[in-house]
Amino acid sequence: MDISVVVPLYNEAESLPELEAWIRRVMDANGFSYEIIFVNDGSTDQSWDVIKQLRQNNPAVKGVCFRRNYGKSPALNTGFGMAQGDVVITMDADLQDSPDEIPELYRMITRNGFDLVSGWKQKRYDPLSKTIPTKLFNATARKVSGIKNLHDFNCGLKAYRQKVVKRIEVYGDMHRYIPYLAKNAGFTRIGEKVVHHQARKYGKTKFGLDRFVNGYLDLATLWFTNKFGVKPMHFFGLLGSLMFIIGFLAVIAVGAIKLYNMYHGNQYTLVTNSPYFYIALTTMILGTQLFLTGFIGELIVRNSHRRNDYEIEEVLGEKKTNDKDGE
Ligand code: UDP
Ligand code: MG
Numbered sequence: 016m017d018i019s020v021v022v023p024l025y026n027e028a029e030s031l032p033e034l035e036a037w038i039r040r041v042m043d044a045n046g047f048s049y050e051i052i053f054v055n056d057g058s059t060d061q062s063w064d065v066i067k068q069l070r071q072n073n074p075a076v077k078g079v080c081f082r083r084n085y086g087k088s089p090a091l092n093t094g095f096g097m098a099q100g101d102v103v104i105t106m107d108a109d110l111q112d113s114p115d116e117i118p119e120l121y122r123m124i125t126r127n128g129f130d131l132v133s134g135w136k137q138k139r140y141d142p143l144s145k146t147i148p149t150k151l152f153n154a155t156a157r158k159v160s161g162i163k164n165l166h167d168f169n170c171g172l173k174a175y176r177q178k179v180v181k182r183i184e185v186y187g188d189m190h191r192y193i194p195y196l197a198k199n200a201g202f203t204r205i206g207e208k209v210v211h212h213q214a215r216k217y218g219k220t221k222f223g224l225d226r227f228v229n230g231y232l233d234l235a236t237l238w239f240t241n242k243f244g245v246k247p248m249h250f251f252g253l254l255g256s257l258m259f260i261i262g263f264l265a266v267i268a269v270g271a272i273k274l275y276n277m278y279h280g281n282q283y284t285l286v287t288n289s290p291y292f293y294i295a296l297t298t299m300i301l302g303t304q305l306f307l308t309g310f311i312g313e314l315i316v317r318n319s320h321r322r323n324d325y326e327i328e329e330v331l332g333e334k335k336t337n338d339k340d341g342e
Contacts (some may be wrong), residue, residue, distance in 0.1 A: 247312025258302030
């Protein structure tokens with residue numbers, strides 16, 4: 016099969032028939048073999064009935080229905096699990112993304128050798144309250160992820176080589192950073208294509224401004240887990256040591272000041288009157304806690320099955336498995 020189109024949706028009943036007809040038109044015109052996987056993320060409207068109806072007329076339509084609403088990332092992850100096409104394309108259900116982009120995205124993956132091609136809504140039809148924070152968000156994501164050529168991380172329209180979607184795991188709200196997830200999994204050929212964008216025709220947006228707060232927190236999480244996921248002590252231990260060094264210097268200062276004053280017969284002062292005493296106290300406590308956090312982190316990693324989970328591209332000769340866990 017050439018293409019799997021994965022469409023996560025939450026209460027988008029009005030848009031679905033138009034979307035399906037449009038995708039079908041594009042696929043038939045280009046002679047692609049395809050499937051459309053609608054992942055109904057616990058919609059409370061007629062969406063699922065509409066999908067069942069669509070399937071009766073077009074056997075390429077497939078669907079999964081969550082019992083409740085989980086979010087866009089779980090929906091995408093489930094669709095990725097089902098996808099069988101060589102190229103997997105994700106698309107929002109609200110008709111803001113145009114299926115006319117599919118042939119070119121497919122070509123970029125199959126001919127130009129990209130692992131992932133992300134859409135770029137260069138001209139957006141969204142309210143200003145969304146477009147301005149988005150600029151800031153993308154600048155930060157570029158900096159942190161090191162993927163310098165992407166302008167629009169969170170674009171719903173993206174294309175992937177099949178093995179990319181089978182390797183990465185999208186959970187929580189991580190759909191905003193799929194290119195970063197892919198890069199961390201070793202898929203570095205990441206491209207971009209300017210795509211058409213339209214104003215929402217039916218229904219309303221499912222994400223409010225909290226997306227930006229959560230977006231930054233998720234970015235911090237990804238940065239941390241990517242850099243220190245299997246060696247947390249390198250992070251906490253470094254900070255802890257820094258605290259101890261500061262604390263140690265402060266202790267020396269406290270002692271030296273005290274001895275100096277005694278030697279010169281100055282007025283008798285308590286060490287607790289010195290600011291260095293309090294600096295020493297707090298940094299020592301913080302240092303201990305950071306080290307303890309590091310140790311707990313290491314214990315968790317030790318028990319994680321992922322600690323030795325690597326991206327192996329190819330093996331020459333026989334691969335000897337030496338699985339100590341007996342998995
Ligand atoms: N969506 C989903 N589950 C959710 C929220 C959204 O599957 O909990 C889908 C939604 O139906 C749409 C896509 O994710 O197909 C993008 O959502 P939306 O258009 O509201 O986001 P925006 O375009 O405003 O960024
Ligand atoms: Mg939308």
